[in-house]
Amino acid sequence: xxxxxxxxxxxxxxxxxxxxxxxxxxxxxxxxxTSFKTEATAIADPPVFLFFDWTLENYTEVQxxxxxxxxxxxxxxxxxxxxxxxxxxxxxxAWSMAFVPSKRTKDILLWMLSxxxxxxxxxxxxxxxxxxxxxxxxxxIGLTVILMLINLPIIVWMLYTYFKEIPHEILxxxxxxxxxxxxxxxxxxxxxxxxxxxSTILLNIILAWNEAFWTLNLTAAKAAPLTAFIxxxxxxxxxFYAKLSAASTMAIAPILIMGWFSQKQLVRGLTFGxxx
Amino acid sequence: xxxxxxVLGASAVSLLSTTxxxxxxxxxxxxxxxxIRMQKLTDDFTEKTGHTVEWVTLEENVLRQRVxxxxxxxxxxFDIMTIGxxxxxxxxxxxxxxxxxxxxxxxxxxDILPAMRGGLSYNGTLYAAPFYGESSMIMYRExxxxxxxxxxxxxxSWSFIAKAARAMTDRDEEVNGICLRGKAGWGEGGAFIxxxxxxxxxxxxxxxxxxxxxxxxxSDTLNFFVNMMSDAGPPGYATNGFNENxxxxxxxxxxxxxxxxVAASFVTNPDDSTVADKVGFALAPDNGMGVRSxxxxxxxxxIPAGTQKEAAAKEFIEWATSNSYIDLVAGKxxxxxxxxxxxxxxxxxxxxxxIPFAKMTLESILSADPNNSTVDPSPYVGVxxxxxxxxxxxxxxxxxxxxxxxxxxxxxxxxLAKAQAxxxxxMEAAGYR
Numbered sequence: 076x077x078x079x080x081x082x083x084x085x086x087x088x089x090x091x092x093x094x095x096x097x098x099x100x101x102x103x104x105x106x107x108x109t110s111f112k113t114e115a116t117a118i119a120d121p122p123v124f125l126f127f128d129w130t131l132e133n134y135t136e137v138q139x140x141x142x143x144x145x146x147x148x149x150x151x152x153x154x155x156x157x158x159x160x161x162x163x164x165x166x167x168x169a170w171s172m173a174f175v176p177s178k179r180t181k182d183i184l185l186w187m188l189s190x191x192x193x194x195x196x197x198x199x200x201x202x203x204x205x206x207x208x209x210x211x212x213x214x215x216i217g218l219t220v221i222l223m224l225i226n227l228p229i230i231v232w233m234l235y236t237y238f239k240e241i242p243h244e245i246l247x248x249x250x251x252x253x254x255x256x257x258x259x260x261x262x263x264x265x266x267x268x269x270x271x272x273x274s275t276i277l278l279n280i281i282l283a284w285n286e287a288f289w290t291l292n293l294t295a296a297k298a299a300p301l302t303a304f305i306x307x308x309x310x311x312x313x314x315f316y317a318k319l320s321a322a323s324t325m326a327i328a329p330i331l332i333m334g335w336f337s338q339k340q341l342v343r344g345l346t347f348g349x350x351x
Numbered sequence: 352x353x354x355x356x357x358v359l360g361a362s363a364v365s366l367l368s369t370t371x372x373x374x375x376x377x378x379x380x381x382x383x384x385x386x387i388r389m390q391k392l393t394d395d396f397t398e399k400t401g402h403t404v405e406w407v408t409l410e411e412n413v414l415r416q417r418v419x420x421x422x423x424x425x426x427x428x429f430d431i432m433t434i435g436x437x438x439x440x441x442x443x444x445x446x447x448x449x450x451x452x453x454x455x456x457x458x459x460x461x462d463i464l465p466a467m468r469g470g471l472s473y474n475g476t477l478y479a480a481p482f483y484g485e486s487s488m489i490m491y492r493e494x495x496x497x498x499x500x501x502x503x504x505x506x507x508s509w510s511f512i513a514k515a516a517r518a519m520t521d522r523d524e525e526v527n528g529i530c531l532r533g534k535a536g537w538g539e540g541g542a543f544i545x546x547x548x549x550x551x552x553x554x555x556x557x558x559x560x561x562x563x564x565x566x567x568x569x570s571d572t573l574n575f576f577v578n579m580m581s582d583a584g585p586p587g588y589a590t591n592g593f594n595e596n597x598x599x600x601x602x603x604x605x606x607x608x609x610x611x612x613v614a615a616s617f618v619t620n621p622d623d624s625t626v627a628d629k630v631g632f633a634l635a636p637d638n639g640m641g642v643r644s645x646x647x648x649x650x651x652x653x654i655p656a657g658t659q660k661e662a663a664a665k666e667f668i669e670w671a672t673s674n675s676y677i678d679l680v681a682g683k684x685x686x687x688x689x690x691x692x693x694x695x696x697x698x699x700x701x702x703x704x705x706i707p708f709a710k711m712t713l714e715s716i717l718s719a720d721p722n723n724s725t726v727d728p729s730p731y732v733g734v735x736x737x738x739x740x741x742x743x744x745x746x747x748x749x750x751x752x753x754x755x756x757x758x759x760x761x762x763x764x765x766x767l768a769k770a771q772a773x774x775x776x777x778m779e780a781a782g783y784r
Contacts, residue, residue: 113622114623115601115622115623118598118601118602119602120598120602120604140387140390140391199420200420200423200424203420203421203424203426204424206426207424207425207426207427212426212427212428213428291409291413291417292416292417292420295377295379295405295407295428295429296377296405296406296407297405299407303407303409306408306409306410306413307382307407307408307409307410308382309382309410309413310381310382310383310410310411310594311410311411311412311538311539311592311593311594312383312411312593312594312611312613312614313382313383313384313594313597313617314594314597314598314601314617314623315382
């Protein structure tokens with residue numbers, strides 16, 4: 076009897092999980108389907124779900140009009156570059172906060188996180204002027220640095236959480252064995268924190284890939300990533316939903332595929348330390 | 352041997368000079384049909400001048416924020432910017448734009464429609480060249496109008512429109528008598544209701560910059576709009592903008608639609624519209640007060656002051672806004688696809704006269720006067736906006752209050768009272784009062 080209840084519950088949980096999953100995924104599925112419709116079918120009422128004349132016309136037109144690969148390469152450089160730079164800075168910061176905390180560590184952590192509470196537009200003009208002065212407007216270096224700075228509090232927080240889970244005794248043992256600080260971080264701490272670092276990297280690549288305020292406001296033609304590519308298909312005067320959907324699908328496909336293959340690490344990293 | 356050396360040397364110098372003169376221009380623009388067409392035809396410009404072009408295409412609101420940030424900080428990210436009639440006089444006054452008064456004789460600047468030229472100038476100096484211009488007009492279903500037993504006058508009144516809207520409405524068939532913008536945003540529902548209010552005798556400010564939302568004229572405007580839309584508008588019209596109404600009209604769910612004249616080419620395109628062969632056109636309505644409810648707008652090309660590529664930028668503007676560009680588009684994509692509303696000669700062209708909406712577009716543009724847009728005198732320039740820097744922010748907030756009234760979240764009187772208070776507060780803070 077007890078087994079039957081468990082099975083029933085399992086089935087219900089599975090159905091609920093699938094329903095929620097589909098609900099969350101539905102906008103992406105709809106975007107994907109719309110990208111294969113004509114503009115007229117895209118706005119049809121009632122909406123057409125699967126049974127329509129599928130066409131690749133939107134993809135052809137998007138590729139003809141825009142240089143997808145230029146935007147793609149820019150996205151890769153900016154997202155990966157800002158994440159690596161951020162992790163390199165965050166590992167020592169998180170190490171010191173986790174293993175050599177001071178009276179102010181918690182305050183510093185909260186202060187770092189509080190910078191995320193400021194609306195980005197509030198500092199647009201100062202940042203824009205700094206970029207002009209430094210000559211890095213519309214440059215990949217400029218965007219890499221700004222995205223690294225924006226995501227740094229999250230990277231530090233995540234790494235700090237993972238490092239806190241590592242027993243101090245292991246690091247102490249390595250010190251007793253004569254390990255230097257560099258050796259301790261590189262050869263003892265980092266290998267043990269690899270899952271956490273990996274999920275931090277993955278999550279931050281996703282955040283940097285999707286960032287659409289600074290990437291639109293600090294770029295023009297040279298450093299524009301895929302967010303700018305999508306924005307160029309949005310129009311308040313004209314129905315270009317099918318083309319917009321094709322551009323969106325092309326822009327999110329790489330990150331979706333990456334997320335799909337690394338979902339185990341992502342889930343593990345995001346739930347790390349959640350249950351003790 | 353000397354001869355060969357001389358020839359090679361001359362060729363090298365010639366090549367070098369061509370390379371030096373050829374520039375790469377970065378142009379910020381909006382994503383709409385005419386601009387996209389221009390991008391596709393850029394090779395013609397490159398062939399003629401040697402200059403190359405890099406496009407930055409953005410959604411209208413993003414573009415506005417992007418180019419405003421760049422020009423106010425002298426960022427220099429763009430050599431040419433696509434801006435509208437709202438920004439041009441303000442930026443021209445601030446000295447942020449290069450004057451276009453020295454374009455070549457071949458360009459024929461006098462051919463630009465006077466309303467467009469006036470709206471894109473400050474103190475008589477042209478600061479942006481119109482790529483295309485638009486007004487607003489009525490697009491209506493001839494078959495539904497006939498079925499309702501009515502005939503659309505070429506210049507109808509609001510009372511006729513309200514009567515026709517109610518008569519054409521058939522809720523069972525999902526046909527709404529009239530579709531209008533109710534969406535918040537100064538360029539969306541805000542633009543429509545401001546243009547409509549002009550025909551009701553309302554205005555944003557009196558001559559001392561006092562807000563006028565506490566007047567009977569504004570109350571009449573909003574009550575008329577809400578009552579008509581409640582009876583004959585689509586459900587949820589408070590969130591409908593241009594695209595939502597275009598979609599409804601193309602699917603045969605609107606008897607009438609009053610909106611931008613550029614929409615005419617969309618609703619008469621049989622590839623996208625199910626009612627392409629049933630659409631008639633008329634002037635935007637009036638209320639017998641001498642001012643119609645149509646607006647005036649242009650997307651224009653301007654050069655930010657301080658660009659290092661002014662000469663090449665001017666060459667591009669001459670190319671893109673000239674009569675020869677119109678001929679280029681007509682030759683490749685037909686006369687229905689040429690950018691409208693900028694040049695007088697287009698409307699004298701016999702080929703263009705055959706386009707069903709050409710005449711009404713021109714009449715609509717000619718009937719809008721940005722310098723005399725209200726019945727009572729006002730201190731501002733602009734038909735559906737007041738060309739002052741503070742307007743965009745204030746009008747966005749005001750239109751949010753209006754949209755809340757359309758959605759039934761507050762009464763018209765409450766919306767007007769809030770609009771009055773917030774506008775006066777902002778104008779006082781800005782030093783106008």
